[in-house]
Amino acid sequence: MPAINEIPDTVFEETITRAVKEVFSTMLSQPARFVPMPQRPEPDSLELVHPHVVGTVGFIGAINGLIYLYLDVEFAQRCSASLLGVSPAELAELGDEAVNDAIGELTNMTVGTFKNQLSDRGFPCRLTIPSILRGSRFRIEPISSATRRIYRFDIAGSALTADLLMQPGE
Amino acid sequence: MRYKILSVDDSKTVRIIIKKAFKNYDCEILEAANGVEGLALANKEPPDVILLDITMPVMDGVEMLTKLKSDPALKTIPVVMLTAEGGKENVLKIAKIGVRDYIVKPFKEDLLVQKVGRIIDLKPITDAPAKGKSIFDPAKILVVEDKPAILAQIQEGLKHTPWQIHGVATTGEAIDYCGTNAVDLILISLSLPDEAAFTLFRVLRTTLKTKYTPVFGLVVKTDGAAQQQAQQVGFTGVATKPLDLPELEAKMARAMNLDTSERYFRIAEDVFVMRLPEACTASVLAEVSTYLRAKVSEAVDSGIGKAVFDLHEVKRLDMPLIKLLLTAMQTCREVALQYTLVGSGAVVAECRGYEDTRGWQFHETMEDARQSFQKPGGSVSAPAAVAAAAPAA
Structure with missing residues (x-):
């Protein structure tokens, strides 16, 4: 089993791309497109200025990690309404809690699909319970031992950012 | 029979998706947010299938599954894992504890319904009001x-x-x-x-x-x-x-709980018809008696004012059949429903041999019977006519 820092970046890129595409097409019938960037985005580029909903799920095992999915509030609401099969007005009545739960579940499925591919590559891990961050003007900073990778996706004109923080596990 | 499906998942979103997936099927969805709640609900209201997540707070799905399989009262309930925890090793480990199927999230609602449909006989709900199966249904x-x-x-x-x-x-x-x-x-x-x-x-x-x-x-x-x-x-x-x-x-x-009343009762335009078959066996007469009062009420309730007892297929008259006809006549009189009879020559001749039936007026065809309602005295409709129907009663 190779060490985490020996795994080429392309593997993580392919794995998270497959996970995002599979979850958004299966659950929301929305095709997701990976947006290549000329150079690896700097953590500062994730500083948020608009209201966002950020879902996070961790995995522990051969690799320990956290994946954050960033969606602006409007996109998060559209995804939630579609997932729950309700209109925007009905979603508004259900409140932020319904959006949090829906985005938490989308993140759970995405991280699950990512992690299951790692497990099948010989890095068995298990998932943690999802949590949600909400707000604007905040930045998530990893501890120095973690490797960070940022990937961007276009989903029917809306932006989704996946922020992967990983370090060797057991 | 309404099947019960227990969804055990800490995500309300998943529980809503499950409800949505089964909303067109005749089944009830029970919900629990973790293993402890799931076990309590399964004990209280044993479900026919359990859909079980793995990663949950309080008690996870693996622990709940293990406890379920060690409980003699619950161990036979089929469990379908519905979880983001895939990976070959994981699936194999859980399959060993004993699950009927394994669905890895993300999932299509159709797939979920299809897999559960292999375990229970899911029946779609129709828009029409619930109607029991009839003897004329396949x-x-x-x-x-x-x-x-x-x-x-x-x-x-x-x-x-x-x-x-x-x-x-x-x-x-x-x-x-x-x-x-x-x-x-x-x-x-x-x-x-x-x-x-x-x-x-x-x-x-x-x-x-x-x-x-x-x-x-x-x-x-x-x-x-x-x-x-x-x-x-x-x-x-x-x-x-x-x-x-x-x-x-x-x-x-x-x-099979089939409604057999359509064999004997129908509404033909504005007339309520009770048709008796050639062989009026004891079980046929019992069936007709069971439906009689309700069918007469139903006809009156829908605005029908005339009834025909159609005996044209009946070959012979005996006492149980006469008793049924007397009951039918009495039931019609109670709700002021005019009635008359259609019968073959053989039955008409037999009627003359009994005190109770001697005065019954028969018509040869349904059309004759229908027209008789227009003529004064062509049908029986009032207490005064009771004597005509059953002179010796």
């Missing part, structure tokens, strides 16, 4: 009988029904057939070798698809021991050989 009947002559006899005797009679000779074939078809009733020969009928019965009762399907035993009249054993283990009923097919048909219709 039904699938399975006959497990190793003697072709008996199967042929049943097929011939029930060929006038819309029922599809499928015969198999062995219990293995029966189990295969039930696995791929929604069977409405099963007839099993109790004389299959090695008590196979009773073994098959136990399998049917532990299989969700056939758990509630009526099962009749076919047995020689003189084999009292087999009849008793069938009753003890819980067969719905027994039909004795030589088979009385009309009697068997009536028993089967009752067991």
Whole structure:
């Protein structure tokens, strides 16, 4: 089993791309497109200025990690309404809690699909319970031992950012 | 029968998606947010299937599954894992504890319904108001009988029904057939070798698809021991050989909870018609009596004011039939429904021989009967006419 820092970046890129595409097409019938960037985005580029909903799920095992999915509030609401099969007005009545739960579940499925591919590559891990961050003007900073990778996706004109923080596990 | 599906998932979103997936099917979704709640609910209201997540707070899905499988009362409930925890090793580890199926999130609602539909007989809900099955609706009947002559006899005797009679000779074939078809009733020969009928019965009762399907035993009249054993283990009923097919048909219709009233009662334009068949056996008369009052009320309630008792197929009159007709006439009078009779010459002649029926007025055809309502004294409608219907009563 190779060490985490020996795994080429392309593997993580392919794995998270497959996970995002599979979850958004299966659950929301929305095709997701990976947006290549000329150079690896700097953590500062994730500083948020608009209201966002950020879902996070961790995995522990051969690799320990956290994946954050960033969606602006409007996109998060559209995804939630579609997932729950309700209109925007009905979603508004259900409140932020319904959006949090829906985005938490989308993140759970995405991280699950990512992690299951790692497990099948010989890095068995298990998932943690999802949590949600909400707000604007905040930045998530990893501890120095973690490797960070940022990937961007276009989903029917809306932006989704996946922020992967990983370090060797057991 | 309404099946219960228990969804155990800490995500309310997933529970809503599950409800959405099954909303067009006749089943009830029970919800629990973790393993502790799931076990409590399964104990209180045993479900027919459990959909179980793994990663949950308080008690996770693996612990709940382990506890479920060690509880004699709950261990037979089929469990389908519905979880983001995939990976070959994980799936294999959990499969060893005992699950019926494994769905890895993300999932399509259709796939979920399809997998659960393999375990329970999911029936779509129609927009029309719930209506019981009628004797004129198709039904699938399975006959497990190793003697072709008996199967042929049943097929011939029930060929006038819309029922599809499928015969198999062995219990293995029966189990295969039930696995791929929604069977409405099963007839099993109790004389299959090695008590196979009773073994098959136990399998049917532990299989969700056939758990509630009526099962009749076919047995020689003189084999009292087999009849008793069938009753003890819980067969719905027994039909004795030589088979009385009309009697068997009536028993089967009752067991399938079929509405047989349409055979005898109908509304023809503005007239309520009670038609009696050629052979008015005791079971036919009992069936007609069961529906009579409700059908008359239903007709009056829908604005019908005239009734015809159509006896043109009846060949002979006897006391039980006369009693039924007197009851029908009395029921009509109670709700001020005008009535008259249609009958063949033979029946009219027989009526003259009885004190109670001597004064009954018959018409040769439905059309004559219909026109009689226009003529004064052409039908019976008031207490004064009671004497005309039953002069000696």
